[in-house]
Structure formats: C-alpha cells, structure tokens
Amino acid sequence: MRYFVTGASGWIGSATVPELIAAGHRVTGLARSDASAAALTASGADVVRGTLDDLDVLREAAAASDGVVHLAFKHDIAFSGSFKEAAEADRRAVDALGEALAGSGRPLVLASGVAGLKPGRPATERDMPESDGSPMSLRGATAAAVLALAPRGVRSSVVRIPPTAHGDGDRGFVASLVSFAREKGSSGYLGDGANRWPAVHRSDVGRLFALAADGAPAGAVLHAVADRGVPFREIAEVIGRHLGVPAVSVPQEEAAAHFGWMSGFVGLDAPASSDLTQELLGWHPTGPGLLADLDEGHYFRAAGA
Structure with a gap:
C-alpha cells in the first residue's frame, strides 16, 4: 500500500x-x-x-x-x-x-x-x-x-x-507552559486548577x-x-518543581498576561475517553503519561542541550 x-x-x-x-x-x-x-x-x-x-x-x-x-x-x-x-x-x-x-x-x-x-x-x-x-x-x-x-x-x-500530545521534542502546549513558567518565575493555573486536560x-x-x-x-x-484528564494544577506543580518556581493560581483577568496565546485554553475542563477506540482497533496506549513524561526531564533541558 x-x-x-x-x-x-x-x-x-x-x-x-x-x-x-x-x-x-x-x-x-x-x-x-x-x-x-x-x-x-x-x-x-x-x-x-x-x-x-x-x-x-x-x-x-x-x-x-x-x-x-x-x-x-x-x-x-x-x-x-x-x-x-x-x-x-x-x-x-x-x-x-x-x-x-x-x-x-x-x-x-x-x-x-x-x-x-x-x-x-x-x-x-x-x-x-x-x-x-x-x-x-x-x-x-x-x-x-x-x-x-x-x-x-x-x-x-x-x-x-x-x-x-506530549513527548521529547514537543514544542507545543506543554513546552509553552514550561516557557511561560520560566519567563514569569511561577507556574500558573486558573482558579483552583481542578480543570482536567486529556493527554x-x-x-x-x-x-x-x-x-x-x-x-x-x-x-x-x-x-x-x-x-483521561490530568488536573491542570498537577501539571503546573510538576513544572514548578522542575524549574524551582512556585505553582500559583492566576486570576482570570491576568490570564492573558501570564499565558499569552494559550490563555483561552488553560481553563478548559475537557476530559475524554478512548474506550471505544481501544475496543474497535485494539489500540492500547503504551507511552508514559503526561506527568511521568514531564518527570523524565526533557521538557526542562536548556536550548541546544
């Protein structure tokens, strides 16, 4: 084919x-x-x-x-x-x-x-x-x-x-959250950070x-x-721990200043399942979960390292 x-x-x-x-x-x-x-x-x-x-x-x-x-x-x-x-x-x-x-x-x-x-x-x-x-x-x-x-x-x-969709070499959403936290000196989340992101x-x-x-x-x-849905605060806390900065709640009115182009996404509560897909095609995720992938450290390497 x-x-x-x-x-x-x-x-x-x-x-x-x-x-x-x-x-x-x-x-x-x-x-x-x-x-x-x-x-x-x-x-x-x-x-x-x-x-x-x-x-x-x-x-x-x-x-x-x-x-x-x-x-x-x-x-x-x-x-x-x-x-x-x-x-x-x-x-x-x-x-x-x-x-x-x-x-x-x-x-x-x-x-x-x-x-x-x-x-x-x-x-x-x-x-x-x-x-x-x-x-x-x-x-x-x-x-x-x-x-x-x-x-x-x-x-x-x-x-x-x-x-x-995370992994070593990612330059998208997760990498941007790391970049914002490094730039602002704090790893942010909105409200109580209980909103969930699938990954x-x-x-x-x-x-x-x-x-x-x-x-x-x-x-x-x-x-x-x-x-299915990782609480956003947990993502922020792992990022903060690796960067040595605090994880903090960002007021809604300051979201654009802290998160830039991602400000419209960070508050999404968007859990999702793949049960039907796994049953239909026999697909079963084997890669590390988001928090485990963050803990591998590649998101925090210096540029060019």
Whole structure:
C-alpha cells in the first residue's frame, strides 16, 4: 500500500510515517520546504512538494495513492489570530482529497481535536461538536464533512487528538507552559486548577493513525487519548518543581498576561475517553503519561542541550 501523508514531517507526522513504513507500506509525504523534504527522505518516505493551498497537487497525490492520512493544519496562522483562515484552508484541502478518493473505497484519515467537545464530563467517540458558527467550530465541521464521505465510497475516519500530545521534542502546549513558567518565575493555573486536560504520548498517536489507515471502518470517530484528564494544577506543580518556581493560581483577568496565546485554553475542563477506540482497533496506549513524561526531564533541558 502507498499512503499519501500531509503534515508528514510535523510533530505527529514524524511519528506516523515510521509506523506506516514499519507496517510494510510506502509513504509519500507533502513537503513545503527543503528541510521538510530532507527529513522525509531521511525517514524513508518519498516526497511531493507543495502546501495545503496547492489543491491540484493534493488531488493528484491522493489519486495516485492507496489512501490518505491528513495531518497538516496551518497552526502558525491559527494561533497568531487567524484560526478562521486556517480552518477554511483545511476545509478546501479536505474537499480536494475527498474528491480524489470518492468512489474508490480507499481510506482518508483526518486529524482533529478532542478538546471542548463536552466540557465537564468525559467526551466519548460518540459525542459530536456543536456547530455554533464560531471559528473553532469550523474544524468540527470539516471533521463532519470527512465522515460524510463514507456514503460516497471513501473509508473515511477522524482521529481526535488532545492538545497535549506530549513527548521529547514537543514544542507545543506543554513546552509553552514550561516557557511561560520560566519567563514569569511561577507556574500558573486558573482558579483552583481542578480543570482536567486529556493527554497522550506522541508515539501512541502515530500508532493509532497507522491502525486507522489500515483498518478503521468508514465513518469511524477515534480518540487518541491515554490520560483521561490530568488536573491542570498537577501539571503546573510538576513544572514548578522542575524549574524551582512556585505553582500559583492566576486570576482570570491576568490570564492573558501570564499565558499569552494559550490563555483561552488553560481553563478548559475537557476530559475524554478512548474506550471505544481501544475496543474497535485494539489500540492500547503504551507511552508514559503526561506527568511521568514531564518527570523524565526533557521538557526542562536548556536550548541546544
């Protein structure tokens, strides 16, 4: 089998591509830069040059493949204040990929998010996001569009990932919390810090995407969740302990100053389960939990160490 993978050199892609290759598949990865192309070649993948805006490139690569794993998203644009623009670009890319695969019975696996589905209680694979017209809901609408490809002859599925897909080399949410704590001299949480974040090790996410590409039934929703919900205060306390700074409650009105672009996320109470996914595909997380991963120390290494 040959899989076309977008976002193949990214944080999740660089864990997924080796899993696909280890399973005996060929991989073609989308690369928008020389550095990404070199990384993919070094991993044993073939390369097609382009971006999410090159819709003809996406259609041609999808049509030439035995299936697609779509991991790319314009995170740099999304978290600099243009989430709507990033989500709209993602939807155009998904429509192009779906068009190329329609009627083929081949898989299209989409990366989506688990946070915010059902605040206050563990979200399951059966829960669907509300469509309220907000920029954030646009990504949920894209996931729904992928699932709607199933009756059109695409073995489509959606893998929802927690914001904390952690591991050595992470430059995302957890690494940013460490950076904020180091900069401010305190490791913050909102209120009593009882709100819960789901989490998963990056290696487990890569394995789930490979399993989904090979065997997820059409219309499946999957959760890449290991820790159902880690209390945010516990995350802050571990970070504080490693940095030698106090863990403190940050007033809501000071959240933006302390957490920057993450201020809208740190207060989320977003527990989630993956029981149905584990039963369906036999996927069982084996990587360290979030707090154990923090205790391994790699998040606190000096730059370049």
